[in-house]
Amino acid sequence: MNAHLTILWKLLGITDPNKAVQILSKYNHEAAKWLGVGDGDDVVRSRFSKRSLGASAPHAFVYVHEQAQEKGFHTHELMYVPLGRAQEFAEWSRDCLARLSNCGKIDEAAVFFSPASQKRRKFRPYAGGRESFAVDRQWRWFRYLTKSLDPAHRERSPVDGAWHVARDIFQITKPFMATGPVSCRKIAGCSENIGPSAQRLVGFVSKFERGDWAGLYSGSELDDYRTDMTALAEAERAQAAQAELQAMLANVVI
Known part of the structure; x- marks a missing residue:
């Protein structure tokens, strides 16, 4: 995952969390199609657009919905975006979410991609560098997404059967901030291509499921x-x- 998308639904005119969930599902469906067009998609074309000249990629993502006092109901989503098409994808995403929300002129803060030091800067995912840096960055973003995990929640170790505080397992160092209740049918999720069914299909068992909690982020x-x-x-x-x-x-x- 090299991109972090934040959606502030109230700035899109959406106040019903369940409506926001529906729109997010439609957006990710369209995003998968958008990212699937390009080099490597096995489509024979008589002409090429700027979009089709870029690299195609599967849409892999994980998201969580939150409720905050200032932001209201909002969504964080981690995903992978090809470097050469990042800004174009960000602009398309804003237009897509505005269209799905029946929103006219979109507020610049409503749909924001990072990394970016300022909201007006062009979005460009991290590139190059050591693999260890990319892995560490992804897991730091993941821990940010899990910052609202209840301090009282515990998980039972499949190794020794002992109960452990979940925030300790996931090494969440950001102080817990109580947020408002999230009243939608699904608080968090991921794309099918990295979900439970896809994992079972290839025989993948996560470190969390195995109880290898000390090595979660290695x-x-x-x-x-x-x-x-x-x-x-x-x-x-x-x-x-x-x-x-x-x-x-x-x-x-x-």
Whole structure:
């Protein structure tokens, strides 16, 4: 995740949290289509637009809804946006959310992408640098999204069966701030391509589920993935070599 989207729904004229949830779902559906257009989408075109010349990408995201005294009902969403299309995507997102909200002229603060030091600066996700920096930045954003986790909430360790304070497990250092109740049918969620079903399909079990709470933010999943991909590639090469040998032996006349 290299982008952090914040939506202040009251500035879009939306005061019903459930209506905001519906609009967010429609926005993410359209965003997936928008990001899916470009290099690598296997579409044959007779002409190319600026958008189709960029890199396509799956829409991977995680979001949470909050209620704050000043901001009112608002949404934080982490996502991945291709670097070369970031500003164009941010502008499209503002237009899309304004359209879905039936809002005329959109307030600049209503839909805000970061990183950006000032709200008027052009949005540009972090690029380059060490992988460890990208991993650390993503998890820092995640901990920001979980800042309103109830201090009284506890989770039971699958390792020793003991109960632990959830804020300690997730290493939430930002002081707890009591917020108003969130009265919508779903407080948090993520895209299907990284959700529970997708995880089960590839046999992924998170560190949280395994009880590896001390290593939650180390980024070792990336090394595990690369190791698995290397083993898979080697297995495929061995299978191909075996098939080639079998084909050759089938044509040998003794």
